Amino acid sequence: MTTTRTAGSLLVLLCALAVTACSxxxxxxxxxxxxxxxxxxxxxxxxxxxxxxxxxxxxPATPPRPYEVTVPERTRKTAxxxxxxxxxxxxxxxxxxxxxxxxxxxxxxIELGSGDRGILLDHExxxxxxSWLDTAEKLAAKGYxxxxxxxxxxxxxxxxxxxxxxxxxxDTSAALAELHRRGAKSMxxxxxxxxxxxxxxxxxxxxxxxxxxxxxxxxxxxxDSVAAIRTVTKPAFFAVEPDDYxxxxxxxxxxxxxxxxxxxxxxHLEILPGGTHGTDMLRDPKTQDRLEKLIFDFVDSCFxxx
Numbered sequence: 001m002t003t004t005r006t007a008g009s010l011l012v013l014l015c016a017l018a019v020t021a022c023s024x025x026x027x028x029x030x031x032x033x034x035x036x037x038x039x040x041x042x043x044x045x046x047x048x049x050x051x052x053x054x055x056x057x058x059x060p061a062t063p064p065r066p067y068e069v070t071v072p073e074r075t076r077k078t079a080x081x082x083x084x085x086x087x088x089x090x091x092x093x094x095x096x097x098x099x100x101x102x103x104x105x106x107x108x109x110i111e112l113g114s115g116d117r118g119i120l121l122d123h124e125x126x127x128x129x130x131s132w133l134d135t136a137e138k139l140a141a142k143g144y145x146x147x148x149x150x151x152x153x154x155x156x157x158x159x160x161x162x163x164x165x166x167x168x169x170x171d172t173s174a175a176l177a178e179l180h181r182r183g184a185k186s187m188x189x190x191x192x193x194x195x196x197x198x199x200x201x202x203x204x205x206x207x208x209x210x211x212x213x214x215x216x217x218x219x220x221x222x223x224d225s226v227a228a229i230r231t232v233t234k235p236a237f238f239a240v241e242p243d244d245y246x247x248x249x250x251x252x253x254x255x256x257x258x259x260x261x262x263x264x265x266x267x268h269l270e271i272l273p274g275g276t277h278g279t280d281m282l283r284d285p286k287t288q289d290r291l292e293k294l295i296f297d298f299v300d301s302c303f304x305x306x
Contacts, residue, residue: 061096063081064083064098067083067159075155082098083106083156085156087130095111097109099178101152106158108155109147109150109175111146111179112137113143113145113146114182116184117184118147118183118187119144119147120176120188122196122199123154123279124279125194127154128150129149131279134282136148138296139296142300147178147182165222167222168197169223172195186208187206188212192215192217192278193215193218196216197220199212200212201228204229211235211302212232213298214237215239216239219256232261234262235305237270237295238253238256239269239281240270241277241287243274245277249277272287
């Protein structure tokens with residue numbers, strides 16, 4: 001009799017297990033997207049988001065102590081307290097930061113994109129941080145880590161009572177060091193007018209250089225760029241318009257082009273129609289599309305080779 005009760009209990013237990021299994025299979029069929037027990041949902045979520053580096057990986061930016069800006073009417077402050085040129089759209093405020101040069105000057109900067117492929121773009125003397133901004137945003141959209149900044153004595157940068165162009169290299173060095181600190185390794189340096197002259201001199205000292213981009217740059221503005229560029233053997237791109245500065249600028253750019261230490265096959269001089277200067281060529285309907293394409297192709301080729 002005991003055996004009969006034991007067999008009966010075992011039969012009841014087996015039936016209960018069968019009902020449970022059937023119920024589980026039924027629920028899985030009704031909800032095919034349900035997470036399987038051995039594949040927790042949170043693990044799937046981690047895999048999906050791990051490829052995008054979180055913004056918190058960027059070094060924190062701290063607003064500078066108050067300083068006298070160069071052009072107050074062209075200066076505003078972001079919600080975080082960073083002085084920036086009024087030409088900068090509000091949507092870029094989270095990417096605004098401040099640089100401090102080796103001699104203690106404060107310069108506004110904008111970091112666009114992220115990663116180890118760095119591009120630093122220097123503006124012209126008398127121009128502003130927005131000089132390269134449209135091009136910089138497009139390069140960042142292509143996956144590059146780009147920085148633009150404003151030289152002392154310009155816009156929202158700290159006022160300078162002495163020489164402006166004489167300190168271009170000090171200011172460019174601060175921006176270059178900060179871009180490296182924020183994750184950029186290989187580096188392309190670019191600049192327009194005197195900013196390009198400075199880029200050429202800094203390129204000669206940059207061990208991780210992949211290329212040099214020059215628009216309408218004098219051979220000597222704040223220092224001898226001809227002597228420096230002779231030692232730069234990486235690819236170089238030069239652009240100028242023949243009537244720029246009444247025809248004087250084309251000769252200056254040709255000096256840099258001819259002195260460049262890049263192999264002949266790796267340097268290119270583009271002479272565009274018209275007489276606009278520097279980054280104005282990127283806003284001139286006659287030259288904008290062609291120059292922009294040439295620049296993007298040049299940048300891509302430099303980083304592919306690296």
